Amino acid sequence: MSALSEFSLIKQYFEDITTERSDVILGIGDDCALLKCPEGQQLAVSIDTLVESIHFLPDVDPGSLGHKSLAVGLSDLAAMGATPAWFTLALTLPEVDQQWLAAFSKGLACLAKQHNIALVGGDTCRGPLSISIQVHGFVNAGDSLRRDGAKKGDLIYVTGSLGDAAGGLAMKQGKLTKGIGSEVEVNFLYQRLEQPTPRVGVGQMLVGLASAAIDISDGLVADLGHILHKSGVGAQLDIEDLPISTALSTLSTEAEHLALYAGDNYELCFTVPPKHNDQVQKKLKGQCTRIGTITGDDGIVFFKNKKLIKLSGLGYEHFSTGR
Amino acid sequence: MSALSEFSLIKQYFEDITTERSDVILGIGDDCALLKCPEGQQLAVSIDTLVESIHFLPDVDPGSLGHKSLAVGLSDLAAMGATPAWFTLALTLPEVDQQWLAAFSKGLACLAKQHNIALVGGDTCRGPLSISIQVHGFVNAGDSLRRDGAKKGDLIYVTGSLGDAAGGLAMKQGKLTKGIGSEVEVNFLYQRLEQPTPRVGVGQMLVGLASAAIDISDGLVADLGHILHKSGVGAQLDIEDLPISTALSTLSTEAEHLALYAGDNYELCFTVPPKHNDQVQKKLKGQCTRIGTITGDDGIVFFKNKKLIKLSGLGYEHFSTGR
Numbered sequence: 017m018s019a020l021s022e023f024s025l026i027k028q029y030f031e032d033i034t035t036e037r038s039d040v041i042l043g044i045g046d047d048c049a050l051l052k053c054p055e056g057q058q059l060a061v062s063i064d065t066l067v068e069s070i071h072f073l074p075d076v077d078p079g080s081l082g083h084k085s086l087a088v089g090l091s092d093l094a095a096m097g098a099t100p101a102w103f104t105l106a107l108t109l110p111e112v113d114q115q116w117l118a119a120f121s122k123g124l125a126c127l128a129k130q131h132n133i134a135l136v137g138g139d140t141c142r143g144p145l146s147i148s149i150q151v152h153g154f155v156n157a158g159d160s161l162r163r164d165g166a167k168k169g170d171l172i173y174v175t176g177s178l179g180d181a182a183g184g185l186a187m188k189q190g191k192l193t194k195g196i197g198s199e200v201e202v203n204f205l206y207q208r209l210e211q212p213t214p215r216v217g218v219g220q221m222l223v224g225l226a227s228a229a230i231d232i233s234d235g236l237v238a239d240l241g242h243i244l245h246k247s248g249v250g251a252q253l254d255i256e257d258l259p260i261s262t263a264l265s266t267l268s269t270e271a272e273h274l275a276l277y278a279g280d281n282y283e284l285c286f287t288v289p290p291k292h293n294d295q296v297q298k299k300l301k302g303q304c305t306r307i308g309t310i311t312g313d314d315g316i317v318f319f320k321n322k323k324l325i326k327l328s329g330l331g332y333e334h335f336s337t338g339r
Numbered sequence: 340m341s342a343l344s345e346f347s348l349i350k351q352y353f354e355d356i357t358t359e360r361s362d363v364i365l366g367i368g369d370d371c372a373l374l375k376c377p378e379g380q381q382l383a384v385s386i387d388t389l390v391e392s393i394h395f396l397p398d399v400d401p402g403s404l405g406h407k408s409l410a411v412g413l414s415d416l417a418a419m420g421a422t423p424a425w426f427t428l429a430l431t432l433p434e435v436d437q438q439w440l441a442a443f444s445k446g447l448a449c450l451a452k453q454h455n456i457a458l459v460g461g462d463t464c465r466g467p468l469s470i471s472i473q474v475h476g477f478v479n480a481g482d483s484l485r486r487d488g489a490k491k492g493d494l495i496y497v498t499g500s501l502g503d504a505a506g507g508l509a510m511k512q513g514k515l516t517k518g519i520g521s522e523v524e525v526n527f528l529y530q531r532l533e534q535p536t537p538r539v540g541v542g543q544m545l546v547g548l549a550s551a552a553i554d555i556s557d558g559l560v561a562d563l564g565h566i567l568h569k570s571g572v573g574a575q576l577d578i579e580d581l582p583i584s585t586a587l588s589t590l591s592t593e594a595e596h597l598a599l600y601a602g603d604n605y606e607l608c609f610t611v612p613p614k615h616n617d618q619v620q621k622k623l624k625g626q627c628t629r630i631g632t633i634t635g636d637d638g639i640v641f642f643k644n645k646k647l648i649k650l651s652g653l654g655y656e657h658f659s660t661g662r
Binding site for chain 2: 041042046048049050051052055058059060061063065067069071091092093098104105106136139141142144146148150151152153155157160163230231246
């Protein structure tokens with residue numbers, strides 16, 4: 017073990033992820049990587065850590081973990097409308113388990129390839145299992161999707177379906193409260209938990225159309241709350257319009273609650289000025305659902321079948337969720 | 340505790356580190372930071388993790404830990420000749436200890452200010468204590484110091500003194516093998532262990548003069564070995580020329596061994612073509628020591644008082660050292 021240095025570890029298992037990109041002047045293997053930012057574009061960066069037993073179960077499939085470790089960062093790039101370019105990996109491992117490393121790096125490489133994002137640097141060390149990844153992407157100056165642009169009257173959308181990851185986790189933990197679903201439904205929730213799809217393409221398509229965007233990794237209510245706070249507006253949500261998967265509604269009596277509050281949800285929430293609505297509907301057909309409207313008031317009000325309802329809970333915001 | 344989100348934590352303790360820089364378009368508080376790279380320059384990036392009980396003792400002073408967490412990254416920028424610009428922080432904490440956070444962030448902020456490097460993003464989560472920092476700097480295209488440029492006949496230099504951090508650690512662990520030093524000597528070694536000085540200014544001065552450079556965080560022999568390997572050359576080291584501090588030679592019988600092999604050493608090793616030697620001597624007077632010469636052979640040979648000697652040991656390269 018003592019002969020395996022940082023470099024040989026990275027080299028051995030992560031060689032395939034160093035996709036050739038002409039903007040990588042110098043990749044892994046010096047004190048720093050050297051990178052070239054395209055002129056006229058801004059660099060979007062985000063760092064996220066996944067810690068064992070906090071962000072993933074100890075028995076998680078390592079390939080899925082590799083996928084998810086990068087997906088959470090790609091989801092942040094998606095929320096800015098940025099195009100992925102490079103990432104770095106700081107990997108802390110209790111031991112050098114070759115099988116684990118091979119599977120983990122394969123899961124990582126597969127998602128990296130899909131998004132043409134190159135591994136340009138890293139650090140490996142011994143310690144409790146933990147993965148920090150920093151992603152880097154580009155966005156034209158002035159084109160980024162931010163949290164502070166929502167205006168009264170804008171329409172609120174989300175991508176995909178809500179609450180599935182939390183449903184999958186509850187199922188893994190034997191906490192699901194309702195019936196037994198089909199194998200397809202069960203696997204759907206597991207996949208949503210362990211191999212989320214970052215909405216990178218959607219984010220890019222929203223540039224110039226959305227007035228604000230965020231990824232709802234802390235849950236819809238908490239993250240929409242950030243848009244409202246930064247933009248100085250409020251929101252009306254139409255509960256019956258929340259996109260809830262058949263799998264989740266079949267398997268949980270709490271589907272609505274999870275859709276509103278549960279985190280680990282790598283979907284985008286975005287707001288669209290009415291004048292761009294037709295274009296968004298056309299461009300993103302089937303990829304997003306309108307769930308409400310931005311108001312001039314403070315906070316969020318909930319409607320169900322056109323009636324104002326009261327909901328408890330302030331969102332899914334806790335110390336350990338750092339997405 | 341549950342009400343303290345990632346964002347409020349970062350905001351509270353790390354606000355002072357968000358030094359105003361005109362190239363930070365959007366700092367902490369959105370899905371990504373948005374940054375502007377200067378035209379004609381390359382972006383140098385490096386990520387490093389410090390894990391409790393692997394890279395630092397559990398009772399380390401949190402202010403020193405804040406300093407060191409950033410210093411290891413700055414040392415990588417120094418080794419490329421880059422000018423520091425931005426950093427991100429992924430902080431995993433077992434609990435929210437306000438006193439600890441205040442001291443840690445103060446140590447971090449103090450060093451950040453010295454180098455005009457701004458905190459632009461981060462992630463905090465619960466888990467075993469661990470700190471990952473990614474640093475970003477700029478270097479003119481073609482000007483970076485790399486590992487692959489050393490040529491036969493170049494002179495080999497190091498900054499500062501060698502082996503002090505390892506001496507300080509041995510002292511903390513009650514493993515020092517010789518006598519008792521003065522309080523000043525003891526504190527010197529502790530400071531070299533816990534608050535290393537990254538040689539950022541030296542790195543920048545070497546641009547255009549040095550043919551290769553590396554930071555010797557894995558130890559002189561191991562890291563010089565990387566230069567030799569990448570450059571396809573060998574080296575002769577003159578043992579009696581190794582810069583060893585009075586504190587280390589007073590307190591350890593193994594000073595020479597530590598100087599050659601011990602890691603956690605945030606000094607630079609660099610090579611200088613003979614034609615630039617006078618200029619380096621003049622510019623870096625008192626900041627560096629010549630320790631040998633690049634040869635056309637493979638590997639390193641050691642000389643002591645002009646006689647070839649044999650040394651065992653292949654350097655300080657182990658799984659847990661990820662600097």
